[in-house]
Amino acid sequence: MSLWLRSACLCLALASLLRPAPAGPPAAAPAAAREGTRRVVLLVLGGGVRASDLGSRDLMPGLAAQAGAGVRAEALPTQRATAWLCLRDLLTGHEDEPEAPGRPGTVHPTLFEALRAQPGLRAQDAWLVDASAGEEPGLEASSHPAFGRTLAASTAPGDGSFGAPLAAFLEQSGRPLPVDEQVWPLLRRLREVNRQAAGPFLPSELSDSLAEGERIERAVLAELDRKAGVIKAASVSDEKATRAALTVLGVHRPRLLVLRLVGAEAGQQGLAAYEDALRQADHAFQRLRSAVAADPVLATSTVLAVATETGRNARPGPDGVLGLDEDTPARRMAACVLLGPGLKAGARPRAGARPQDIAPTLARLLGVVLPGAQGRAWEECLLR
Amino acid sequence: MRARPAPAALAPAAWIVAGLLLGLWLGVPQGESAPPRKDLPPPPAPDRDFYVERVAPWIEEHCDRCHRVEGGGSFLLAAPRAGEPVAARRARDFERVLPFIQREAPWESRLLRKVLALDCGGDPHVGGEFLRDDGDEAETTWDVLLDFCSGATRSNLPPEVFLGPEIRTKPGETVVVDGQDCFDRDRGDTLRYHWDLAATPPGSRVALDDVRGSRVTFVPDQGGTYLVRLRVSDGKVWSAARTVAVEVHQHTSEASRPPGSISGLQAADPAALRRVRRLYFDVLARSPTPSEALADAFAEPGELAASLVLRAEAGRAWWEEATLRLGLVEDLRPTGPEALDLPLTLVSERLPPTRAEAVLVRDPSFARAHPPGRALATALATLLVEREPTAAELEAAARLAAGQPAEVPGLGPVADASAWVEHVLASEPFERAAVRRRLLRFLPAGDAERQVGPGVLAAREGGKAWGAFLEKVLRSPQVLDRQRLERKDDLGLLRGLFVDLLERKPTDRELLALVRALRVVPGAATPFPALVKVLVDSGQVPFPLLVDITDAPGWIRDRYLRYLGRLPSAAELSACGEVLLDPQGGPELVTYALLTGPEYLCR
Secondary structure (H helix, E strand, O other): OOHHHHHHHHHHHHHHHOOOOOOOOOOOOOOOOOOOOOEEEEEEEOOOOOHHHOOOOOOOHHHHHHHOOOEEEEEEEOOOOOHHHHHHHHHHOOOOOOOOOOOOOOOOOOHHHHHHOOOOOOHHHEEEEEOOOOOOOOOOOOOOOOOHHHHOOEEOOOOOOOOOOOHHHHHHHOOOOOOOOOHHHHHHHHHHHHHHHHHHHOOHHHHOOHHHHHHHHHHHHHHHOHHHHOOOOOOHHHHHHHHHHHHHHHHHOOOEEEEEEOHHHHHHOOHHHHHHHHHHHHHHHHHHHHHHHHOHHHHOOEEEEEEEOOOOOOOOOOOOOOOOOOOOHHHHEEEEEEEOOOEOOOOOOOOOOOHHHHHHHHHHHHOOOOOOOOOOOOHHHEOO | OOOOOOOOOOOHHHHHHHHHOOOOOOOOOOOOOOOOOOOOOOOOOOOHHHHHHHHHHHHHHHHHHHHOOOOOOOOOOOOOOOOOOHHHHHHHHHHHHHHHOOOOOHHHOHHHHOOEOHHHOOOOOOOOOOEOOOOOOOOOHHHHHHHHHOOOOOOOOOEEOOOOOOEEEOOOOOEEEEOOOOEEOOOOOOOEEEEEEEEOOOOOOOOOOOOOOOEEEEOOOOOEEEEEEEEEEOOOOEOOOEEEEEEEOOOOOHHHOOOOOOOOHHHOOHHHHHHHHHHHHHHHOOOOOHHHHHHHOOOOHHHHHHHHOOOHHHHHHHHHHHHHHOOOOHHHOOOOHHHHOHHHHHHHOOOOHHHHHHHHHHOHHHHHHOOOOHHHHHHHHHHHHOOOOOHHHHHHHHHHHOOOOEEEOOOEEEOOHHHHHHHHHOOHHHHHHHHHHHHOOOOOHHHHHHHHHHHHHHHHHOHHHHHHHHHHHHOOHHHHOOOOOOEOOHHHHHHHHHHHHHOOOOOHHHHHHHHHHHHOOOOOOOOHHHHHHHHHOOOOOOOOOHHHOOOHHHHHHHHHHHHOOOOOOHHHHHHHHHHHHOOOOOHHHHHHHHHHOOOOOEO
């Protein structure tokens, strides 16, 4: 392609940035989701978030607008002060793990493992996307001999599920150019004539998968292409993780996706940075919700959950920092909102609810049993 | 101190060079460690005193926090005992460290790779990156650790072999392999050399002229892969061996042709080209270069199939596929000499797949990749016998992992997992599955299934019977006259793409990264097109400008012959011509569409 054509392509590609991405080929609408075929998308707000801020009208208006239609638990007391251990509790429903240095894993099976122990489920059915880039080890699987790494979640750090394994390769080869929308009809035409010419000799699954293939191709290219390197957000790592989670959601339609954002750590810099991070988290929630709603397979089967790990000081200190003092009650308080099918609108869990209940509740929605969980499923909030 | 030539630890820039030249694919992996010749002693063993004095302090500073407590993974340092002298504890640590050292290829030792930075060739490590191999003149901790793995003592540092990158040449041209960059770590000792040819192509009668000199020369008489191996001695110990691959073939690169020109494939019968392309994918898991395709299109098909399977590259292709399938890659790569020699023995001894797979399963790396518990039960069932594990097997595995005896279905009570592994390897379901896996490289599923019974009988008889059986299969009409297309495996797809687009093979790191990306979406709909796009837009492919294509139909026909092994239909020629001239199209888009069409995914 000549230089001017390349330039033209690049300009058109840049122009396409201003347009919303086109939806891929529509998938067939599924039957109504039953327990056992349900999906869960869990958005975890790490880095210390005040329980009262989860779904507040000022900072998280998107979540606030939806929370009334779901289940809300506003004050879940936790004994922990360490954020990633709280996340482990969220995933295992178990709290009494000793916090020994050098002990990276847990022996209690995670929600990922309990789900993947079901017959026929693959690694692509359970995902952990962590904005902290895997700094906290052992969250995708326990060391339980009957579960363990064989049933671990797939992980997608900020570079994405494709970008991560390809990071070094992309550094060497460069990222691909964005594909202009006008190019797709040309590609489709050439592939179609190829399919017709080779059709009698092709394996049936290949000759039938052109449309599905284009859906995957578009999602992967969106994750890898050159415009993907341009990110503007209060928390770049949260933005990258959100993007990776959206790709995972669109490509794999997983049964369980956990996205952990840590932008609230900015509270250490000051109240304004903390609030910006929460607004960004709310935007991430809305993008996840829109992606679920836009996909007919996901729309009827997906429960969206948003939970915090640990709390944060109720008020900023004299230096403007919204601190993480371990002895304050607000620091040891979590919160949770559940939205979607299988839940009673406006229900609240009984008194005594705690963070360890979230995993059993999500397990119940997924139709699996979480062995070793200390918490209880919030049956009073679930539709029979 | 003299700077060490980077051995396995590749600096970032060397990574690209490694892709082109040190590729492990046709040649031997950098960890290649064919057994030393019988007239030479084995490489020196790690020395306890050297460890206690030079290595232990560093280990204690960096590794204690995670690895001297439960939960630190398989590398577990000795638990402290009250009142125990430091030297005694370090001596116990030494025993724990030994399994992480590879004597035959010390530079590949896990002890080194786990602490080395990723961009220097290290392996992922939860605890972080501690060392860089930056070729500094001054002695670094990296040097000390590599000395230790190489068998250094307090009175002698071992010599180190250094061979240059892979060599590419043509038949009849003199090859010089230079060992003059080898050096003694003490610098004072005179080096002695010992060369040998570890592998030659079928029919070659080449011999080395002087196996004791600092360099050897030879003239390749056949196309294919030659493996030249060198060990050096400082008069006290012999080093581990290093090997360099010499690739010999007629090769005209895309870059050397004028832009827009065609490769000359139209001179051959398209049916023959198609068969050659399929045989290359079946046996070598890659496409032929245009020059290979052109040369082999005139060969007798049965002879071509039989000779391809005897190439070292065929063994290499099997090895890469098998280790990837069994999860024995990166820091879980095989370490035992028998496993590392498999690419060669598979071809030279015509090793049956049952025995070859058993070697990999018995390698210590398999137990590391699939530790006792659910992981082992799942691996034995899914990877070896190709079925799901039963509930009884999972329960037995959990008991064994907890250190309790267990009742294994079909075997009875066992005290540890090794008896279970051997039971599976001796079972008929495993034999059938291993033979089926090998046959599926060459035959459609139905034909492969029919040949499994005779194949198992041949495999039981040994290498000679298996070799005869395999040759019979390769010469059968089901292989040579097959019309139906089979889906390419991941490795074949990626190797073929590199050869078709870049006329080179991917390095092992490139291959692993791309396979991982491919496997993110299993099934018929594959992310492969996006990977093609990366290469097409990388600037590494010399696409012609539109004005340079003077014969557009000829150029399109040439692309079809190269990438699909056939001529385009009238409809395809017309559609490609239009896209070629479209303002949004061009040569890149036509190529991209061809390499991402459904037919290219097949062999």
